[in-house]
Amino acid sequence: MDLIPQPGMEISGPIELHLFGGCCLEAQRCDTVVLQLEGLRSSLAEASTLHLSAIIDGVRASARHLRELADLSQVHQDRVSVVLNYLNIVLPCLSRTLRDITGYYEDKSMSKKNRWRTMYHKMMEEADGTPLPQRFSIYNYFLTSLRDVLIRGQYLVWMRVGCSTSNRSPNFELNGLETAREKIMQLRENRGIRKATRRRTLEDSFHWAQQIFSLPLPSRTPLKNQYMSVAPGPHQLWGQLWIPDDSRILFRRPFNDDKICLIAYESGHDGCPYLLLRVINQETGQAFFSRRGCHELCIDRDGCVLRLKRWSQSSHRSKTWAALNFQTWEELVLMYCTFLALKAHNDLTVEMGPGEYTPAQERKLFQARICDDDFWHSLIVYRDMATGGVRLLAAVWDGPLRQCPVWTAFITHQSASPTWLRRVSKRRVRLSDIQPYVFCQDYRQHRQRRGQAGVFEICFHAEEACDRFTELFPLPPKRPKTPQRIAA
Missing domain, CATH: 2.30.29 (PH-domain like)
Structure with a gap:
């Protein structure tokens, strides 16, 4: 369900007004839900109130973030169009959650204790096991990320590519936003909320x-x-x-x-x-x-x-x-x-020049096929003959754009660390500190990131290729342990 004006709310004009007016509407609904949950809390045992208090805190935070988004949209109107698609994803889902909570609260056929238990467990089941406090944590992370987009337009160029942890803005993380978006989209599907109308996104807004x-x-x-x-x-x-x-x-x-x-x-x-x-x-x-x-x-x-x-x-x-x-x-x-x-x-372009795809003065050390963001790419390791620098290059495997660069990443002194490369299966390796520079509008780097640290994973087509790749970057020798003296 895309957001639509509710009874008693007069909205006219472009879709921007509908959506940011919806922020104020849902913030008001959050206030109502907080009062309802406060009423439940007074009837529950202390053990149950811990989870309920976490939900109340999450709903209060949602109200605050929603009103902040509506306020900021008046100042940063040039950036509003960038967040509309994301806002249209989260608002209907958040609205459904709030209305469901109200529905359980108003069910007078059960005691307040059973209303709370039914609400908590039923809503956790529909979210594939995600408890309600965590669901609001996802909503609030998503909303604060959109706030940062409106405030910090200078950082938008960092979002698309997913910088390494040391280089990221402390206020924004694209991998986290995309993960939250996928969870919200799954929740929408579980609840039968129809697909949101697509509008311009962060990826569309920047080349x-x-x-x-x-x-x-x-x-x-x-x-x-x-x-x-x-x-x-x-x-x-x-x-x-x-x-x-x-x-x-x-x-x-x-x-x-x-x-x-x-x-x-x-x-x-x-x-x-x-x-x-x-x-x-x-x-x-x-x-x-x-x-x-x-x-x-x-x-x-x-x-x-x-x-x-x-x-x-x-x-x-x-x-x-x-x-x-x-x-x-x-x-x-x-x-x-x-x-x-x-x-x-x-x-x-009619055709590429002969040899343009072959970088001069770089020696090819390795080449193999990899599965990269659900596409077959060619992974090549080059060593520069003039400087000795080593880099990875992912290129299109086949088709009209064959050999076209998709991303490149420079191998730095970090590769000397014993934790830089880790083989996690017969065909997969993870590189703990690597920053791909992406040359493709459709490439989604975050799909290759794993874990909270955002470790970059490479999946080879063949086990033998994975063997050869790991051999290029051997682990540094372990330091011998200093023998301990035995007291006389």
Whole structure:
């Protein structure tokens, strides 16, 4: 059941008003339920009141969070559309729970003691064994997460990707939100609440490329033989390039102390990714610009430089459009993979250039098929020949996007820890400290996370592949125990 206006409540206007008006309505219902449960508590033995008190505290907290959401929505109206789908998931389910509690309370055919027992056990059964206090804990976690979305729009880029524990905002955790959402959706199904109408979600609101360069690097491996970045163009003056309305910036990367700047944006006209180069004339200080669609460019690597090449119609050959110098191997890899994914997913791309998917100056140490977010992917381990850095790459296994990057993760000094890699079955391993950078809109990283610590799990197609992978990262030798002296 999607939220609908209740008797005595006048609501008109867009769906935002209905949903946030629903927050106030359900908060009022919470107040009523608290009074009802307080009446039950006075009739119960002390042993039973502990669980009942926990429920009362949970319902009170729900009322507080609901009113807070309604208040914040007036200030942060630009972020309201992001949380609507999630709000439309939780409100009908919370409303049903509150009305069910009222139904048990008002059943005068039973004593108050039996009303409490029946309510507690029946509602626990319908929630697959989740007691009522825990159910309200789920509701409240979900509501406080949505509050953080409204307050802290700056942290939205952290949500989609599920940062490692050390890098996450302390106020938000996407894995927890998704887990709570799945539990609420299951409860909706158990209670026969029809599927919520889908609206724009957090995942829809942000393009994956907006998040890649917002995440902190787990390590910074310097590249030697640095050069100045160059952008031969051709260039135009500002105003001579047409950029459609409603285009959105995906990322901005400065080079040469911001004398050159690369901006990637998604066109509001055709929805395709484009690259915009801005260069500064050193003599006049005037800015010049050049633009190319990702589908018009090819990429390759030469040491610490990534070269983007365009096709010259007049010369009938490829020419360098930009040669961008990177100080660290990690930043170079992220830019390389980001470009490949943008180009591969672009509807205007006719074909990928020969060898573009094969990163130059990286040696392949391992490759095998894995089941990753319910898809078959190819897991590859690369070692960079210039720096010795090691990374994991998950790529599309088969189909039109075969070899397209899905995510990459850098192997840091943490791999030397005896607890970094743990084999949990014949075909599964878990990596305790790893941060995938995701290059795919549909990839759900949280589905690979396990436990409260969010350990990342890899499931291989074959046991032999799992054997070979673990052999790449042998456990460090155990320190010999110091022999104890025996007293004379």
